[in-house]
Amino acid sequence: MKYSKLPHTDIEVSKICLGTMTWGNQNTEAEGHEQMDYAVDQGVNFFDTAELYPIPAHPDRHSVTEKIIGSWFKKNGNRDKIILASKIVGKAEMSKFIRTTGFTRESIIEAVEGSLSRLQTDYIDLYQLHWPERKTNFFGKRGYKHDISDHWEDNIHQVLETMRDLVREGKIRHVGISNETPWGTMRFLMESKVHVGLPRTLTIQNPYSLLNRLFEVGLSEIAIREKVGLLAYSPLGFGTLSGKYLGGMKPANGRISLFPQYTRYSSENAVRATEKYHKLAQENDLSLAQMALAFVNTRPFLTSTIIGATTMRQLQENIDSINVGLSDEVLKGIEEIHNEIPNPAP
Numbered sequence: 001m002k003y004s005k006l007p008h009t010d011i012e013v014s015k016i017c018l019g020t021m022t023w024g025n026q027n028t029e030a031e032g033h034e035q036m037d038y039a040v041d042q043g044v045n046f047f048d049t050a051e052l053y054p055i056p057a058h059p060d061r062h063s064v065t066e067k068i069i070g071s072w073f074k075k076n077g078n079r080d081k082i083i084l085a086s087k088i089v090g091k092a093e094m095s096k097f098i099r100t101t102g103f104t105r106e107s108i109i110e111a112v113e114g115s116l117s118r119l120q121t122d123y124i125d126l127y128q129l130h131w132p133e134r135k136t137n138f139f140g141k142r143g144y145k146h147d148i149s150d151h152w153e154d155n156i157h158q159v160l161e162t163m164r165d166l167v168r169e170g171k172i173r174h175v176g177i178s179n180e181t182p183w184g185t186m187r188f189l190m191e192s193k194v195h196v197g198l199p200r201t202l203t204i205q206n207p208y209s210l211l212n213r214l215f216e217v218g219l220s221e222i223a224i225r226e227k228v229g230l231l232a233y234s235p236l237g238f239g240t241l242s243g244k245y246l247g248g249m250k251p252a253n254g255r256i257s258l259f260p261q262y263t264r265y266s267s268e269n270a271v272r273a274t275e276k277y278h279k280l281a282q283e284n285d286l287s288l289a290q291m292a293l294a295f296v297n298t299r300p301f302l303t304s305t306i307i308g309a310t311t312m313r314q315l316q317e318n319i320d321s322i323n324v325g326l327s328d329e330v331l332k333g334i335e336e337i338h339n340e341i342p343n344p345a346p
Contacts, residue, residue: 001014001015001016001042001043001044001322002014002015002297002322003015003045004229004302004303004304006083006126006174006202006203006229006303007202007203007227007228007229007303008200008202008227009174009202011083011125012045013045013046013083013303013304014043014044014045014046014304015297015302015303015304015305015322016039016044016046016297016304016305016307016318016319016321016322017044017046017047017048017085017231017304017305017306017307018035018036018039018044018046018047018048018306018307018308019048019233019306019307019308020032020047020048020049020053020065020068020069020308021049021050021053021054021055021065021308022054022055022308022309022310023035023053023054023064023065023068023069024053024054024061024064024065024067024068025054025055025056025058025061025064026054026253026310027310029068029071032065032068032069032072033068033071033072033075034312035309035312035315036069036072038312038315038316038319039315039319040078040081040082042319044319045081045082045083046082046083046085046304047069047082047083047084047085048085048086048205048231048233048306049065049066049069049084049085049086049087049119050065050066050086050087050089050128050130051063051066051086051087051088051089051098051111051114051115051118052087052089052095052098052130053065053066056259056261057095057097059097062095062097062098063098063114063115063118066086066115066118066119067118069084069119070118070119070120070121071120073119073120073121074120079120079121083125083126084119084121084124084125084126085124085125085126085127085128085176085231086115086119086124086126086127086128087127087128087129087130087178087205088103088107088108088111088112088127088128088129088130089111089130089131090102090103090107090129090130090131090132090133099111102133103129103133103155103158103159104155104158105158105161105162108159108162108163108166109162109166112124112127112166112171112172113171116171122170122171123170123171123172123173124171124172124173125172125173125174126172126173126174126175126176126202126203127163127166127172127174127175127176128175128176128177128178128203128205129159129176129177129178130178130179131178131179132179132180132181132184133152133155134150134152134184135147135150135152136181136184137181138179138181139179139264140264140346141346142214142343142346144181154187156187156188156191157191157195157198160175160188160191160192160195160198160199161198163175163198163199164197164198164199167199174199174202174203175199175200175201175202176201176202176203176204176205176231177201177203177204177205178204178205178206178231179205179206180204180206180219181218181219182218182219182222185201185204185219185222185226185228186222188201189201189222189226189228201228202228202229203228203229203230203231203303204219204223204228204229204230204231205230205231205232205233205306206219206230206231206232206233207232207233207234208230208232208233208234208235208296208299208302209232209234209235209236209237209241209292209296209345210237210241210273210277210292210295210334210337210338211237211240211241211265211270211273211274211343211344211345212234212237212343212345212346213338213342213343214343214346215230215232215301219301220301223301224300224301229301229302229303229304230299230301230302230303231303231304231305231306232296232299232302232304232305232306233306234265235292235293235296235305235306235307236289236292236293236307236318237264237265237270237274237345238264238265240265240266240270240274240345241274241277241288241289241292242288242289242314243274243278243287243288243289245266245271245274246271246274246275246278253310253311264345264346265345267344267345269341269344270344270345272341272344273337273341273344274288276337276340276341277291277292277334277337280330280333280334280337284327284329284330284333286324286330287317289314289317289318289321290317290320290321290324291324291326291330293305293307293318293321293324294321294324294325294326295326295331295334297321297322298326307319307321
């Protein structure tokens with residue numbers, strides 16, 4: 001395994017982070033435990049979860065994933081060996097069955113204490129805001145169209161004050177953001193620079209893959225210059241970049257087969273780009289999945305790549321990607337395809 005420092009800390013995290021959002025829906029508790037056991041044996045020390053998981057979100061299943069991780073900690077007694085990240089859901093329309101009060105002080109405290117109880121731990125290493133509260137461009141939107149009815153009040157200061165207090169209490173150690181824009185990222189950074197004592201944003205968890213490199217527009221410069229590490233999610237585009245959906249295939253247990261409402265990586269251009277990346281991988285004796293993950297693993301703004309799997313074979317291949325090197329010829333081929341079909345899955 002390879003490791004990188006969590007920005008502005010001495011904490012070493014594995015460059016492969018174990019994603020958990022299928023546990024409790026596509027995967028059982030026993031399968032989740034098996035994945036954690038295997039990942040740790042391979043040197044993975046970084047887990048990412050959320051109070052909303054498993055996905056798709058459902059009133060009867062939310063927070064089950066955290067309970068599965070908690071039972072694993074209780075069984076193994078190895079909490080101190082894992083850097084643990086979780087998230088408060090925040091956005092009301094995505095979490096109305098959890099709470100509708102956004103990122104108020106009371107909501108953040110309630111969310112943290114709930115996660116601590118389910119995870120059977122005294123602290124969370126990295127606590128993240130799952131989505132911005134305001135209306136902005138994420139999940140399939142290329143541009144920003146301002147909605148004058150969006151009377152969002154900038155409560156970033158209050159959020160960071162609450163996080164500061166939770167850090168002082170020892171309930172969380174560090175703060176991150178997710179699904180954020182360049183503007184939002186800089187606002188969080190500036191607030192902690194101007195007001196001494198507020199926690200600095202260390203990481204940003206956004207989508208990044210061969211099919212979605214929008215992070216490179218604006219956010220990559222912020223990440224490098226301000227040392228805000230990318231935690232790249234969906235590096236395989238819901239499994240699209242494994243190649244298993246090519247040729248119109250619909251594997252029975254595939255995420256897109258089970259949940260056809262997830263169309264982000266299924267557009268005509270996304271399919272066409274995937275076919276080209278698949279051909280490039282074959283020509284260079286690589287699997288498409290490992291080429292796609294290896295590309296993400298090499299990015300200079302990356303702290304860790306969040307991989308997820310529903311089978312042990314997938315998990316093994318995904319973790320092994322850390323040992324895959326890409327030649328200059330492959331990297332050149334990737335850029336040629338990207339220039340021809342840029343970001344088909346925003």
